[in-house]
Amino acid sequence: MPRIAYVNGRYVNHSDAAVHIEDRGYQFADGVYEVCEVRHGVIVDLTRHLDRLNRSLSELRIAWPMTRSALILVIRETLRRNHVRNGLFYLQVTRGVARRDHVFPPAGTPSSIVVTAKSTDQSVIAKKNASGIKAITVRDNRWDRVDIKSVGLLPNAMARQQAKEAGAQEAIYIDHHGMVKEGAATNVWIVDHDGNLVTRPAEHGILRGITRTTLMDVAAKLGVTIVERFFSVEEMMEAREVFITAATSICFPVVSIDGETIANGHPGSMSQKIREAFFDVAEKTAI
Numbered sequence: 622m623p624r625i626a627y628v629n630g631r632y633v634n635h636s637d638a639a640v641h642i643e644d645r646g647y648q649f650a651d652g653v654y655e656v657c658e659v660r661h662g663v664i665v666d667l668t669r670h671l672d673r674l675n676r677s678l679s680e681l682r683i684a685w686p687m688t689r690s691a692l693i694l695v696i697r698e699t700l701r702r703n704h705v706r707n708g709l710f711y712l713q714v715t716r717g718v719a720r721r722d723h724v725f726p727p728a729g730t731p732s733s734i735v736v737t738a739k740s741t742d743q744s745v746i747a748k749k750n751a752s753g754i755k756a757i758t759v760r761d762n763r764w765d766r767v768d769i770k771s772v773g774l775l776p777n778a779m780a781r782q783q784a785k786e787a788g789a790q791e792a793i794y795i796d797h798h799g800m801v802k803e804g805a806a807t808n809v810w811i812v813d814h815d816g817n818l819v820t821r822p823a824e825h826g827i828l829r830g831i832t833r834t835t836l837m838d839v840a841a842k843l844g845v846t847i848v849e850r851f852f853s854v855e856e857m858m859e860a861r862e863v864f865i866t867a868a869t870s871i872c873f874p875v876v877s878i879d880g881e882t883i884a885n886g887h888p889g890s891m892s893q894k895i896r897e898a899f900f901d902v903a904e905k906t907a908i
């Protein structure tokens with residue numbers, strides 16, 4: 622089946638899709654993105670993802686490429702053209718095309734927009750949920766505006782590669798005080814010895830994940846207490862459970878970190894309970 626991408630006003634074959642060589646996303650990583658899950662034929666948490674897109678754009682003073690309602694039409698059309706029922710869409714907005722110069726291009730330069738969509742293999746996700754994943758810890762070497770979902774992901778890509786070479790699937794960033802931050806593309810959670818769900822406050826050098834926010838609604842429904850506080854690597858290693866969240870994976874149990882087994886080495890019950898309740902609680906938008 623041909624894949625279709627939306628690029629600056631046109632639906633094109635994925636293999637022919639291209640942006641200009643002087644797009645500022647290409648030259649300066651001057652852009653932002655969103656990744657949003659599609660499950661059972663509906664878009665999950667679209668409003669929150671577009672609200673965060675709006676925040677990322679305004680923090681960087683990049684103009685919306687079109688109205689919000691027009692963008693929703695484009696997203697739905699891209700999903701339809703790619704026949705996605707279980708998968709994701711990716712959208713990227715950059716400051717547009719201009720002669721290379723660090724300062725912003727002249728006012729009125731249109732932003733660039735790309736939307737792609739793909740189906741994901743549900744059996745791969747199910748396998749990771751059943752067996753859990755491995756992680757490594759790495760020192761955070763990113764800029765201090767990681768609250769913006771910027772396309773400048775080189776440190777994240779380096780960290781994920783390091784994880785892969787260590788036989789793991791995620792790298793968990795640690796701050797200068799030995800406290801856990803987040804994964805290279807996920808938020809990190811533990812279940813502490815009181816049975817509370819613990820995650821780092823989003824105001825302190827992490828991305829405010831949409832899955833993280835919706836998970837808080839899920840926990841409230843399940844009667845689970847969430848505590849937003851700092852926690853150390855040592856506490857994580859001794860936690861009852863560790864798991865990671867992102868729109869691409871909802872929540873994957875972590876059963877080994879830096880080669881050490883977490884709890885009994887099997888996925889815990891909390892992440893499973895949350896995963897099962899998540900879709901009911903999340904916002905669902907028809908394609």
Ligand code: PDD
Binds near residue numbers: 803829830867868
């Ligand atoms: N990553 N932290 C980082 C650094 C991330 O890149 C992501 C998402 C998250 C989780 O956010 P959300 O729940 O909104 O997906 C946390 C996306 C999926 C990616 O880069 O592919």
